[in-house]
Amino acid sequence: MSQTLKLVVSGIDDSVTGIRSLTLSALDGGRLPPFVPGSHLVLDCGGRQNAYSLTSDGVDPFEYRISVLNVNGGTGGSAWVHQCLSVGDTTSALLPRSAFAPVARARKHLLVAGGIGITPIVSHLRAARTWRREVQVLYVHRENSPAHVDDVRELAGAAADIVTARADFRQRLGPLLAGQPLGTHLYTCGPAGLIHDVLAMAAGLGWPASRLHSERFGADVLDPGEPFDVVLGKTGTRLTVPSGTSLLEALERHGIAIPNLCRHGVCGECRIPVTGGVPLHRDLYLTDDEKQAGDALMCCVSRSNSPALEVPL
Amino acid sequence: MISLADTSVPAWAVGAATAAPPDDRGVTYLLVGVGAAGRALAGSWASALPGRSTAIYGDDAHAVSAAVRAALDNASVGLRLWLAGPPGDCLALRGLALTAAVEEDELHVSVAGTGPIEVLCVHCQTVTTAAAIGDIVLCVGCGRRVVVYYHVSRRSGRFLGYMHDAEEAGR
Amino acid sequence: MPLSTADPLLRGFPFPFAEDRYRYSTNIEPARTPVFTPAGQWGGSVLDIDTEYQAELRERAAILAADPTRGAVLPHMRGAAWDTMLTLMRELAATAPDAIRLTREGDRWTWENRILGLRADFVYGDEATLPSEPLHYIASQVQEDIVLLDQRDGALYGDAGVVTFAADWSFGFDVGMSFLEIHGPVPRIRQERVIVRAHEFLKRLQPHQPYRRTNWTMTIGRRLDVSTERYYEWGPDRETIKHADDETFGRLVHLRVEVQHLIRLPESGAILFLIRTYLLPLEKLATVETWRRRAAAVLAELPADIADYKGIIKYKDRAASWLAARGEGAE
Numbered sequence: 001m002s003q004t005l006k007l008v009v010s011g012i013d014d015s016v017t018g019i020r021s022l023t024l025s026a027l028d029g030g031r032l033p034p035f036v037p038g039s040h041l042v043l044d045c046g047g048r049q050n051a052y053s054l055t056s057d058g059v060d061p062f063e064y065r066i067s068v069l070n071v072n073g074g075t076g077g078s079a080w081v082h083q084c085l086s087v088g089d090t091t092s093a094l095l096p097r098s099a100f101a102p103v104a105r106a107r108k109h110l111l112v113a114g115g116i117g118i119t120p121i122v123s124h125l126r127a128a129r130t131w132r133r134e135v136q137v138l139y140v141h142r143e144n145s146p147a148h149v150d151d152v153r154e155l156a157g158a159a160a161d162i163v164t165a166r167a168d169f170r171q172r173l174g175p176l177l178a179g180q181p182l183g184t185h186l187y188t189c190g191p192a193g194l195i196h197d198v199l200a201m202a203a204g205l206g207w208p209a210s211r212l213h214s215e216r217f218g219a220d221v222l223d224p225g226e227p228f229d230v231v232l233g234k235t236g237t238r239l240t241v242p243s244g245t246s247l248l249e250a251l252e253r254h255g256i257a258i259p260n261l262c263r264h265g266v267c268g269e270c271r272i273p274v275t276g277g278v279p280l281h282r283d284l285y286l287t288d289d290e291k292q293a294g295d296a297l298m299c300c301v302s303r304s305n306s307p308a309l310e311v312p313l
Numbered sequence: 314m315i316s317l318a319d320t321s322v323p324a325w326a327v328g329a330a331t332a333a334p335p336d337d338r339g340v341t342y343l344l345v346g347v348g349a350a351g352r353a354l355a356g357s358w359a360s361a362l363p364g365r366s367t368a369i370y371g372d373d374a375h376a377v378s379a380a381v382r383a384a385l386d387n388a389s390v391g392l393r394l395w396l397a398g399p400p401g402d403c404l405a406l407r408g409l410a411l412t413a414a415v416e417e418d419e420l421h422v423s424v425a426g427t428g429p430i431e432v433l434c435v436h437c438q439t440v441t442t443a444a445a446i447g448d449i450v451l452c453v454g455c456g457r458r459v460v461v462y463y464h465v466s467r468r469s470g471r472f473l474g475y476m477h478d479a480e481e482a483g484r
Numbered sequence: 485m486p487l488s489t490a491d492p493l494l495r496g497f498p499f500p501f502a503e504d505r506y507r508y509s510t511n512i513e514p515a516r517t518p519v520f521t522p523a524g525q526w527g528g529s530v531l532d533i534d535t536e537y538q539a540e541l542r543e544r545a546a547i548l549a550a551d552p553t554r555g556a557v558l559p560h561m562r563g564a565a566w567d568t569m570l571t572l573m574r575e576l577a578a579t580a581p582d583a584i585r586l587t588r589e590g591d592r593w594t595w596e597n598r599i600l601g602l603r604a605d606f607v608y609g610d611e612a613t614l615p616s617e618p619l620h621y622i623a624s625q626v627q628e629d630i631v632l633l634d635q636r637d638g639a640l641y642g643d644a645g646v647v648t649f650a651a652d653w654s655f656g657f658d659v660g661m662s663f664l665e666i667h668g669p670v671p672r673i674r675q676e677r678v679i680v681r682a683h684e685f686l687k688r689l690q691p692h693q694p695y696r697r698t699n700w701t702m703t704i705g706r707r708l709d710v711s712t713e714r715y716y717e718w719g720p721d722r723e724t725i726k727h728a729d730d731e732t733f734g735r736l737v738h739l740r741v742e743v744q745h746l747i748r749l750p751e752s753g754a755i756l757f758l759i760r761t762y763l764l765p766l767e768k769l770a771t772v773e774t775w776r777r778r779a780a781a782v783l784a785e786l787p788a789d790i791a792d793y794k795g796i797i798k799y800k801d802r803a804a805s806w807l808a809a810r811g812e813g814a815e
Contacts, residue, residue: 003692033692034750058751059608060570060588095692101753104560104634104643107414130609131563182388183414206340206391210416210637287687289638321665412660417637435654435712438553457716463669468660479716480798483723 004092005032010063012087019116019147020082021055021067027090032061037127038100038120038187038215040284041066042267043093045077046084051264051284053119053189053215054096055148057126064096067147069116094267099284100187100215102127107183108134110176112198114169114190115141118148120215121189125155135159138176140169140194173198177205189215215284225280228304232256233275233312247299247309256313258299265301272299276310279303320463323407325424326400327446334358334421339393342366343384345377345406347398350426354397373428374398374405374470381406385413395421399428404470412468432461432474440471449477492535494772495524497764500700500741504781508674508790510681515694515745522772530694530745531575531626532760537599540627540649540708547648547709548620553656554648554711557619557632561644564632564754566609569618571749571756572626597625619646626758628745631655633663633686633755640686640755642666649761650711651701651740652795657712672789691750699742701794702803706738706763722798730806734767737803739779766803770810780807 011023035058040051056065068081111121128135137160188198195214224244241250260270265283281291283298346355352370371377429442439454443461459474518528577586583598595604606613623646631645640663647655667679704721745758770776783804791797
């Protein structure tokens with residue numbers, strides 16, 4: 001069911017330290033599938049599948065642009081992009097997937113980003129310009145890594161507040177969240193800690209859940225997690241999933257084949273049902289309702305909040 | 314025969330038990346009390362939220378609409394809107410709120426008191442008042458006998474009305 | 485390969501019954517899969533332009549002129565309306581490449597529909613460069629009814645559309661309602677389950693993978709617009725048909741089939757719901773033997789509550805026997 005795109009690297013931009021921006025075109029030079037703002041591309045990075053937000057325009061595109069942060073200690077996908085890729089090289093990707101779309105009904109879009117989390121925000125800002133939507137941006141980046149600063153300034157102008165010190169970011173966040181007109185929706189993207197702080201502050205200032213949208217980054221460097229057990233419903237066998245091993249890996253080592261593709265929690269292929277225990281969701285695929293229902297999980301990244309999970313396998 | 318869960322009519326609009334307001338974390342509250350019972354209920358909410366609420370009172374939804382709209386235009390995120398009044402007025406005010414960009418988890422409705430509901434005749438687009446769902450009323454616009462159907466518009470709070478005896482004209 | 489019949493209404497007719505009995509089901513399948521029938525074929529493309537193209541578009545224009553409430557685009561659906569227009573322009577151009585073309589040069593798009601003698605040079609997103617609002621503009625060039633659903637907070641809302649050929653519902657009233665609200669009230673649990681499953685499916689739809697399903701009922705007279713708004717016009721026919729002689733009955737009673745396409749719009753993320761309506765009178769249906777026999781069986785067996793929900797309770801038994809009788813020693 002998943003279709004793949006054959007792409008060629010038509011441009012590389014290394015002007016920002018630690019971040020490589022790629023321009024990708026169709027191998028046949030033709031049109032690429034349009035995409036919803038905030039969408040990500042699951043790219044084949046030398047055999048590993050990594051998800052990167054598209055930063056270019058999604059209407060009738062002839063190119064896709066992504067920005068890849070060089071992650072130390074990751075699974076190597078970003079290292080491959082930084083070290084092994086040249087203009088003219090070919091690779092493949094899944095069709096763009098939308099998981100962080102702007103809310104059409106929003107009267108105003110408040111965009112808060114940290115570091116490489118700015119990438120889906122750039123996509124939102126492009127659409128906001130096309131549709132003349134009201135925006136406001138707060139962006140914190142490392143001083144030596146001003147990713148997409150030019151884009152943000154060009155697209156948001158005076159509505160963008162860009163800082164490099166965490167203290168400045170924290171100081172501006174409160175007043176920013178406290179004074180938004182009813183109808184505003186908040187979108188935040190960046191490291192898990194930043195997202196957590198932003199959402200916690202927003203909730204404390206009375207923001208209801210329906211107005212809060214986030215996309216967690218750093219999906220290629222997930223913490224190894226606590227060990228837990230999994231009980232296989234068909235045989236009653238109890239397996240231990242150690243820290244650093246995913247549930248998918250544990251099941252595969254036991255001889256159970258699970259359909260999978262990206263192995264990063266974005267594509268949805270490795271979804272398995274859960275009949276007991278409380279899942280710890282760490283994916284970017286399931287909806288909030290689905291996560292709350294607790295009857296399925298993405299076994300490539302998600303783990304358990306209870307000592308054991310039960311699966312009908 | 315008709316399962317209410319399958320209709321567009323909220324449970325509170327057909328006499329289901331009135332829910333207490335949610336124990337939630339708004340920063341400011343806009344409290345609207347329509348009719349005597351609604352006023353009393355909204356007033357009790359106001360006393361439980363000292364310094365954090367504004368109250369608007371009136372005899373029916375039309376009387377308070379302009380003030381509610383103005384308050385919402387000037388509101389910030391962190392607001393909660395709580396409505397107290399008869400079902401028809403609450404439906405109309407819910408419609409006003411949702412079209413003014415209020416989200417469902419910022420809105421609470423408690424039914425208090427009784428009152429008329431509005432039906433929109435889909436043949437001539439005129440609004441007539443009625444007492445209850447299932448009633449047959451004379452449309453003030455086209456004179457047809459329309460039935461107040463179990464179908465309510467989210468945006469206006471009005472019920473769908475269609476000619477009850479259209480097929481009889483074929484006899 | 486079955487022989488195509490000369491009658492264009494038969495050739496492209498999407499006969500809806502796969503078995504001799506009918507029950508509600510979610511019956512969703514991938515789009516663009518051609519279906520070969522004893523009379524011809526249908527389903528190879530998302531949009532269908534047939535011999536009724538100009539007549540139905542004129543009918544739509546007349547309905548909208550008399551009642552503009554049949555079309556609405558809530559303000560936040562502007563982007564989805566443009567996305568729909570572009571998507572349907574691409575589909576039309578692919579369906580009729582000799583007469584319809586869409587090209588782009590930088591910011592400028594050029595649209596030519598030589599069947600209708602239309603041309604537009606527009607800038608995407610700029611209303612001033614189109615003769616009318618984009619959803620209405622493209623609705624005037626396709627026979628399909630259009631509904632756009634905005635997905636937010638785990639639900640779908642019918643926040644835009646142009647629907648002139650509704651089968652006993654009112655789009656103008658329903659604008660802004662959720663998918664589940666629009667489909668209520670349903671008299672039976674089985675219908676509710678089908679609707680809930682369709683809802684769950686729609687929420688998971690991905691772009692570039694269109695799906696479709698069919699729905700059916702019956703209409704008296706070759707009448708596309710049987711909306712609730714005009715119920716006082718077509719409702720009485722359900723009574724008067726009881727007094728029609730056999731020849732008139734077969735001429736007036738139509739099998740009405742909707743081919744619905746379900747598409748996730750690629751740039752706005754909204755869901756596009758297309759409804760294409762086909763009407764075939766029983767007298768023509770009866771000329772295709774397998775259709776005649778199957779439709780007779782389905783109608784005879786159809787439970788009363790389903791017939792009632794479909795609005796055909798007053799004449800479906802007669803339709804069943806009318807069709808059955810045409811096979812016994814006829815011709």
